[in-house]
Amino acid sequence: MSTFLYDDTFDEYEDAFNARQIRRAERRPKKLKPDKRAHDKPVKDIIGGLSDDPSDTTGFSMTYQPSQFEAVWLKDSLHPLFDKAIIMDVLASIKGGKEASVYRCEAHPATGAHLVAAKVYRPRMFRNLRNDAMYKEGRAMLNSSGKLIKESDMRVMKALAQKSTYGDQVAHTSWLMHEMNTLNLLYEDGARVPRPYGTALNAIAMDYIGDEHTAAPPLSHVTLDSHERTGLFVDVMRTVDTMLKHRLVHGDLSAFNILYWRGQITVIDFPQVVSIDSNSVALKILERDVQRVCEYFADQGVTGTSAYPCDPVALMDGFRRRHFRRLSRYREADFSRATLPEDVED
Numbered sequence: 001m002s003t004f005l006y007d008d009t010f011d012e013y014e015d016a017f018n019a020r021q022i023r024r025a026e027r028r029p030k031k032l033k034p035d036k037r038a039h040d041k042p043v044k045d046i047i048g049g050l051s052d053d054p055s056d057t058t059g060f061s062m063t064y065q066p067s068q069f070e071a072v073w074l075k076d077s078l079h080p081l082f083d084k085a086i087i088m089d090v091l092a093s094i095k096g097g098k099e100a101s102v103y104r105c106e107a108h109p110a111t112g113a114h115l116v117a118a119k120v121y122r123p124r125m126f127r128n129l130r131n132d133a134m135y136k137e138g139r140a141m142l143n144s145s146g147k148l149i150k151e152s153d154m155r156v157m158k159a160l161a162q163k164s165t166y167g168d169q170v171a172h173t174s175w176l177m178h179e180m181n182t183l184n185l186l187y188e189d190g191a192r193v194p195r196p197y198g199t200a201l202n203a204i205a206m207d208y209i210g211d212e213h214t215a216a217p218p219l220s221h222v223t224l225d226s227h228e229r230t231g232l233f234v235d236v237m238r239t240v241d242t243m244l245k246h247r248l249v250h251g252d253l254s255a256f257n258i259l260y261w262r263g264q265i266t267v268i269d270f271p272q273v274v275s276i277d278s279n280s281v282a283l284k285i286l287e288r289d290v291q292r293v294c295e296y297f298a299d300q301g302v303t304g305t306s307a308y309p310c311d312p313v314a315l316m317d318g319f320r321r322r323h324f325r326r327l328s329r330y331r332e333a334d335f336s337r338a339t340l341p342e343d344v345e346d
């Protein structure tokens with residue numbers, strides 16, 4: 001199977017970068033420690049710093065040759081993962097999508113892995129997320145350590161309400177940390193998700209699925225063999241069950257966010273997780289997830305098992321019985337009446 005090299009248009013990085021430069025200059029030029037000043041160098045100097053320039057003291061090398069502004073953004077985004085001894089080198093772009101770009105990186109030996117996937121979020125991803133209010137309902141804001149931001153933190157709350165630059169950054173980091181926390185939780189519980197290694201303000205490092213030439217394709221690009229397809233369907237549904245055990249719904253589950261590699265599936269892409277206890281459309285979101293997965297597997301000829309029939313209605317019955325009992329009758333009725341905004345039904 002071929003690698004996923006998509007057309008990259010990183011134009012937006014240019015103005016994102018310029019905006020950051022201006023913000024930094026406005027915010028704290030006088031208080032910057034000398035070693036932080038490197039970030040405020042002119043663009044050409046930073047790009048120069050990505051080459052084999054011996055004056056580059058960061059030691060962060062990139063075998064991958066990015067375009068000019070991708071380079072600036074990449075270095076800024078991935079440098080903390082280098083500092084934390086998670087990655088050593090950026091080897092190739094796996095996929096440059098509309099929301100995030102994912103890179104194959106050489107892992108630092110301290111991780112125990114050979115390769116690591118670095119998911120770098122596009123600057124505007126979370127602001128462009130359609131119906132983001134639906135996913136944010138009942139969901140706490142997380143700081144860059146993945147901890148709850150208290151509502152009594154007036155500075156942050158004000159910035160969020162005013163949607164200031166700082167507020168946007170806080171919101172952006174919160175989405176990313178929801179993805180990281182979910183990966184941690186599920187990986188620790190043995191679910192089929194990539195092992196997370198660490199985060200930077202704009203990036204997550206996790207297990208890379210694939211080999212040094214080819215990244216694992218999403219299920220949507222794969223035709224399954226008859227001997228494996230039912231087992232893989234059950235693995236996906238067990239992952240859904242594990243998430244529900246933790247009171248979570250993926251929120252964007254489909255054959256596009258399930259990777260296939262050497263007879264195994266790995267579920268990815270979790271920033272939109274919602275809580276079944278505090279999000280009034282969680283059940284509807286789950287229904288949509290289940291429906292999309294069933295569509296793919298039914299096309300592959302899967303009928304399912306008695307525990308996991310490949311039928312959205314029967315599956316939802318089981319999930320309700322196992323995980324939604326705790327909800328009061330009133331709450332469940334509320335959930336059942338809820339509808340998703342129309343334009344998410346794509």
Ligand SMILES: Nc1ncnc2c1ncn2[C@@H]1O[C@H](COP(=O)(O)OP(=O)(O)OP(=O)(O)O)[C@@H](O)[C@H]1O
Pocket residue numbers: 004094095096097098099100101102117119194206207208209210215216217218256257268269270
């Ligand atoms: N851990 C990984 N190992 C290998 N490839 C990965 C990994 N994580 C992501 N990818 C690749 O990167 C793509 C995008 O990742 P992801 O789905 O997490 O981001 P996204 O925000 O949905 O981006 P897009 O909108 O472009 O799909 C995946 O479809 C997959 O091809």
Ligand SMILES: [Mg+2]
Pocket residue numbers: 256257269
């Ligand atoms: Mg995706």
